[in-house]
Amino acid sequence: MTSEDTGFLYPFIDAEETDAAALLSDLAASARAKAVESAALRRRSLDECGPVLAAAAAEIARRFAAGGRMFTFGNGGSSTDAATLAGLFAHPPEHPPLPAWSLTADQAILTALGNDVGFELVFARQLIARGDGGDIAVAVSTSGSSADLTVALREARRQGMYTVGFAGYDGGEFADSPDVDACLVVRSQSVHRIQESQALLGHRLWSLVHSHLGRPDAVSEGQP
Template sequence: MSHDEPTGFLYPFIDAEEDLKDGATASLLADLAASAQAKASESLALRRSTLEANADLVNRAAIEMARRFEAGGRLFTFGNGGSCTDSTTLARLFARPPLNTPLPAWSLNDDPAIVTALGNDVGFELVFARQLIARARAGDIAVAMSTSGNSPNLLTALAEARQRGLYTIGFAGYDGGAFANNPNVDACFVVRSQSVHRIQESQALLGYQLWLAVHSHDQAVGAA
């Protein structure tokens, strides 16, 4: 990497190694390793505390989701940016699980033709709400994933979902944002962190825990 490249400031240690003596290089690498270990420890601690804080809510949400799946309900997930990929991962976990029975689940982010057409024709704030109008019905489930809990298009979609009789779930970070204590959000999972990276890591684990809990209750509902 050249010192003249505009992105060089992001990775100064790469060029620095060429000019450092062996002792300085070893110190730099030790600092990098310590930084990585500290981040891993921080992430682990947050994931543990998040699971503990949301354990009861995960169980209650899973019971309701299992009941709806058993009655023919379907799951729709959606989010923006990194939360878009997280919502797709969650939908695919339900639809194509590594074990247990597949359940009907779709990410509203998956079709770029639909998302861009709606964004262009009616506005980005409605890209998810309009899809729910077309596809969802009472008895379904809507999951909105966000780090802030304040995205206008997610809030609009949750309001539409609630009005249509869907069970609504929000994933948020920080203090929950507008998702928290919202009458349009039946269950709000909050990851109490100021780091987007740590929030999304914990949300991924929460989604996996929710999937496990749904299948546990789904088997109980099916056997009843």
Template sequence: MSERPGDSMESLYPFLYSGATDLEAVLTSVRASTVEKANEIVALRRAVLERDGDRLAACAWAMAGAFSRGARLFAFGNGGSSTDAQDVAALFLHPGAGARPLPAFALTADVAVVTALANDIGFEVVFARQIAASGRPGDIAFGLSTSGNSRNLIAAFREADRRGMVTVGLAGYDGGQMAELGTIDHLFVVPSTSVHRIQEAQTTVYHALWELTQDALAGSTYAGTSRGW
């Protein structure tokens, strides 16, 4: 039997469909739903940290090494992940007082370029063509997807790999095609089927990567290791 249009919304926000007219009952349901979602993301972030903590540190060292050799970071994603890609670029480029600004660009930011490529060639190339035009060996390709199956991200990572770039990927679910590629240097998969929780956890991941990269560039030590370039 097919799902009715309201069914998926009801599963997400049951308090809106309960038929309750008692305001206090509705507020109680809202509070319970909010607490449940907050607990979910806290547990998910903890699970990602416990599983990938060492790999996050290794990725940050690699990114710091690349930046120290003049690398630039190119971030990309679709939909909500395009907003995250722009946040990644802004975070590295304009981190605020006391942190080192690093060259970073969002491939989603130039609407004229994105729409020209999508219209004239196809949406699958909107990131790969920009990487082909601007990417250099040693630069960083940083792609975000909730499903891991976005075809334009797969094309971009393939182009970045051909050009000898450092590749960093953030995905959800089981990693999808991004995990199957086998050529992404640093892939972090958030084990969830909720797009909302995936994106919330991915935000934590890239902020942690930024902070660890800043520490590495400043000559800090962590995990008992000190490295320099």
């Protein structure tokens, strides 16, 4: 296993800097540059993903209205983003809740499946047990190629669920998969920037779904 070179992220860490004022100046400049980069990527991602977001929101709203449920899942930091998205739908600010769950929320189920049947099946097996053809499956990833997510999306497709994949880089396997109905790609090489933009795309998806469900006041809350 090789260590990742972080010099491009924090060039001042390895520098032999003894001037505290200069170090603080470097830190401030780095923070400003990252904020500018993040804001630009979020705007670009919203523009590029706009048509896919609109189509996905319409179908998700239709399924919610018909009694469908949403299941979200991801690995590592993306698992927390998936949980945040599920929580936004299930416990929205000043709006009626919608049925949404994160498949990483139950440690007992997650670890039992990982130990007993293999980690690649931790989400697919939950969808087998809990899912239905009218539901929605949302996979959140930076690579778009994690095996446990692609297997789960395949199971969701088999059941007839509507599938959404959040991905970074070039979209990975999500981008060309017949198991992904709506692929939202943040085109960046930085995991940090990808996850920041994915959070905004998730919030925009939520606001558009509420708009389709006759709750237009949620749209203003989803503006960048």
